Amino acid sequence: MTFESRPSGRAVDQLRALRLTRHYTKHAEGSVLIECGDTKVICTASIEEKVPGFLKGKGQGWMTAEYGMLPRSTHSRMDREAAKGKQSGRTQEIQRLIGRSLRAAFDLQAFGERTLHLDCDVIQADGGTRTASITGAMVAAYDAFSKLVERGLLPAVPVRHFVAAISVGVYQGMPVLDLDYVEDSACDTDMNVIMTEAGHFVEVQGTAEGAAFDRAAMNRLLDLAEGGIRDLIALQKQALGLAG
Amino acid sequence: MTFESRPSGRAVDQLRALRLTRHYTKHAEGSVLIECGDTKVICTASIEEKVPGFLKGKGQGWMTAEYGMLPRSTHSRMDREAAKGKQSGRTQEIQRLIGRSLRAAFDLQAFGERTLHLDCDVIQADGGTRTASITGAMVAAYDAFSKLVERGLLPAVPVRHFVAAISVGVYQGMPVLDLDYVEDSACDTDMNVIMTEAGHFVEVQGTAEGAAFDRAAMNRLLDLAEGGIRDLIALQKQALGLAG
Amino acid sequence: MTFESRPSGRAVDQLRALRLTRHYTKHAEGSVLIECGDTKVICTASIEEKVPGFLKGKGQGWMTAEYGMLPRSTHSRMDREAAKGKQSGRTQEIQRLIGRSLRAAFDLQAFGERTLHLDCDVIQADGGTRTASITGAMVAAYDAFSKLVERGLLPAVPVRHFVAAISVGVYQGMPVLDLDYVEDSACDTDMNVIMTEAGHFVEVQGTAEGAAFDRAAMNRLLDLAEGGIRDLIALQKQALGLAG
Amino acid sequence: MTFESRPSGRAVDQLRALRLTRHYTKHAEGSVLIECGDTKVICTASIEEKVPGFLKGKGQGWMTAEYGMLPRSTHSRMDREAAKGKQSGRTQEIQRLIGRSLRAAFDLQAFGERTLHLDCDVIQADGGTRTASITGAMVAAYDAFSKLVERGLLPAVPVRHFVAAISVGVYQGMPVLDLDYVEDSACDTDMNVIMTEAGHFVEVQGTAEGAAFDRAAMNRLLDLAEGGIRDLIALQKQALGLAG
Amino acid sequence: MTFESRPSGRAVDQLRALRLTRHYTKHAEGSVLIECGDTKVICTASIEEKVPGFLKGKGQGWMTAEYGMLPRSTHSRMDREAAKGKQSGRTQEIQRLIGRSLRAAFDLQAFGERTLHLDCDVIQADGGTRTASITGAMVAAYDAFSKLVERGLLPAVPVRHFVAAISVGVYQGMPVLDLDYVEDSACDTDMNVIMTEAGHFVEVQGTAEGAAFDRAAMNRLLDLAEGGIRDLIALQKQALGLAG
């Protein structure tokens, strides 16, 4: 199949409209609704005043993530994982990825024996829920740490560098940025890229669902991702009222 | 303790502000965000073209409900039930209650061998999540059945009577309507009432958490509930654009 | 359908024959076989010299209940919950109800950091197993506390007021007391009432399985329950050798 | 330690008092309360009109067993397996043993594509619950098959030979028959023997919990078991009204 | 069916070729590959410097075993127990047997508050996997204790007596030693015998899968087992470089 245009009419290097709503719910220390086009994820950051057993007494903190989808966030209803009594392999893979990405963004040594729990719950899915979760959780975590600063418990938000995440893929032979569900279902290669504001990689996960891809395609995909992530991080900072 | 006033300043028979947002998410046949004060629940209704095994071949439909809370919908973070691998007794009790209430509202004989799955997911909790779930699910279910009517698959929405639900309780010795979290935590008696538009009971569940209550108190609570439910059903119909 | 008579020939306000056998098994601190007609439940009360984590150091006690049915206590064999690896929603709902009811009967402040475990195991079911469990567990708990008094560990049995439980329902349009299985399967409205000796409510749980019920029906049902519970509490006290 | 006498005062080859109460509960096709001294087990046999998948279409029947203990059947309360969400290794081992023993007693070819479910629930434990379960389940199964004969569905009870079970052990150096709890806890060697009326072995399970035992001890234990089982089978037949 | 010869051509009292490979894997304190004909089991012994809760502070050690089969160790692929989320009754029965047998071989009082974990993993099955596991685990445990002696943590390997295990059975009416899969599937009676070097029994588990067996058959089977175990223990000692 030859590429003519994207189903959404977007340019190949165009992100979907992004909206970050802070303080979305009232109980969590950080709470962000992230909307990437029709993909909507509630990201909350909750602070717990202790660390898991393997870190007790080491004077450092921990960050961990959980991910879920509401049963009817998807086209056809999925079984509820709580009712089935177990999380799928996909869910576990995603929450491990979110956790690693966020731990790379903050300095675990700098916020004491505390755990930051990141909960990313998809209320509407249209492709890219794992990358939206990371991009949104970055902002929620920043807000939660700001609370600790406000309360005089930390001197500063212990951020090492901002991170954001985006998917790229080869759709009808054409590398494109920020796949929506229609593109995702049809594309041969799908890559999730998590990157810092300096353009360094935190995670790269590329999968050839159809034809394997060569180094040239990979380079083009990484270029697209780099551009997208630069924009996402600018939007995160703007939402937080930080100078870009 | 003697009653002076409600923490929220509401009159004893005053509901919290109610907001029903239809078509809240895009995939479900019915999707409603219900907000009762600070309590917020996403209620979706999904149609499946088959019935559970025990009803196969009987020519009737079924309605069933699931309930969940996002981990940080509450003051302090709760463990995620999907991660723990089981639903709590409280969750199961609530989803059974929602299911029974909605099955009382619709005519199961009148919509063929279909199952309506009601998912009630609390995104922010401030008391009354189970009653808000029922009130919201009523609207979501109505919308889902309307879809079947639009598609020509049903002649009319198979509603027997509207139902809504509300909590009442004795707070500092005073019977009050629609408890919020502060009142709920402090009250002696807590009753959930599910009622039809004709003022008939579908469910009554009263619990004396402190002192047992007498018949006079019960009667006063039921009066309050009856008034509240009349108002809720009017709001449901208004949201659906139906003549009251 | 018009009411003619109850299948059992009982008057509408007539309890089934009740038998309470104390010291039914030898290991438990309290052990009662309760027989309500053909419904038979073994209720044991076991004392543990510690409390759950959330009460540690608060100087008070706790009471908790578990409920089970032998696989062939019922007309057709049910799957064993231990083999299935989980308790049903119904089981959890019932054991939560038993626990709340018994905690209302005793003064948790008055027996130190101890837990009373109530186990209610149905060996034959013919309707009303949850209410029989509560009525029997009251006696078993009393016996267990008496053991602590005998051993000089408590000055008196820490009872606040006796509680008993009974079901009432609308059978063929007629409100009746103490439903057996045949009536229970056929009735429209089913209500479980847990009440103190003073006639105050501890729990009321009414469900309209068919037609919703109005306030007049509810009042008649509560009158029936009140009479039945007065009799049950007299029988509990007589079994315990207490002056009525 | 040298043997002086058994704690119960019984002779070394003396069984505990045995009582078999048939028709103990009313729903099961076979229902027996077996009491061996203070050990009490309810054994029910339930007929299901189908076989497990691996036997479908083979024209033969199946027998299977489940075993449980009420939480306070024992000296100190055990956790309920249904609440823990799994059966212990001990439970599974015992129910496999009961199933094999009963399948050896009946002719699986002779009762069609039916399953007999044997449920053995211990209501009071004082040693020997697994052997009491087998001895009692033999009678319950016989009764259940008799029901099928009465209904004209089988020409005769498809018994191959009666089986019964007993424990033997070395207590203070002395081989003794039918261990109660006190002896069982203190003995070095414990053997469960399941035997037919012809004195043939169906199962032998001997364990040296302390010192290993030699062939002479084994022979003496098997002699004791053989005598005990002859008596048990006579009592089974007498309870069933069969000529010994 | 009359016995003519064993499928393998072995004499009735002939063991399969036995091979014990010590130090089979590099991390475990003891690691043995045992091959009995085509049955191959990896037995590792791991030392943990603590005991289970019920033994804390008692100054003694503990030994416990786990058993597993690789999914394709068998003729047709079995489901993986880790994927099914539970161990079968058979697995649990076997690992309890291995644990009891090894605890009988060593002096639990003599190696301090340590736990020896025995893991027996079948990589190829051809009958007799549980007995091979015991025979191999004996050597692995011996090696692990030797490590503690080498490190100066124990004065000597705390062995009470060597144990080994073998199956015997009645194949086509003939008692035979060390059943392989073909014989095992076809035989009427199957007995697993665990014995010390002194010829004393640690465990005897005999099952009549077809016809029950009499005392004469049992005696012949025990004779065969005794001979086989004498040979196995000689091979264990030879592998360990100990004087027989």
Place this chain on the structure above:
Amino acid sequence: MTFESRPSGRAVDQLRALRLTRHYTKHAEGSVLIECGDTKVICTASIEEKVPGFLKGKGQGWMTAEYGMLPRSTHSRMDREAAKGKQSGRTQEIQRLIGRSLRAAFDLQAFGERTLHLDCDVIQADGGTRTASITGAMVAAYDAFSKLVERGLLPAVPVRHFVAAISVGVYQGMPVLDLDYVEDSACDTDMNVIMTEAGHFVEVQGTAEGAAFDRAAMNRLLDLAEGGIRDLIALQKQALGLAG
């Protein structure tokens, strides 16, 4: 830290010694022991004559993988997943990766409604178990398909292209090929690359456990991986007796 040399003394682009032993166990259609240095994995391929439900009737085949580690394959003993009752997130992530990689290697349309189950069980771990599993499973799958060809059930092995997998990482600032456990524990960036014989990517999964990595580092790592995989595929073909 500045790079001086690899702990193993290997050149930066040098693979560990690889050994592929075909027909390692006798029951599976394909069975390979792969040894990469001290990492040893048994890979079996089992053919099942049906497909999962979602593929029924579509005329194509399926390949799926499971992964496990023996409890003492690692430095300190890990809990057995079957005993814990669930597979870890890491396990699920790995078996999903193996499955995707192998499905990319073969033509699912070309072998009918069959499922190939790949089981990769680590018996000794020293880094790189997931990549060794993929490289070994490729050979096992090839052997299993060859069996179908031999039996006349397939015209040819339905291979699209060979795949192999290797890890690369940045150790003390130096990109190196094929990390062993010591390097893996100490390195900042770890990348697993699965590639075809044509040098095209099937999967790329890079993680910065410490410092994020830039594009130059990534390119150097991919170069190393490409060289390693070329060698691995040559060794796979040589083991299978195929012209390189």
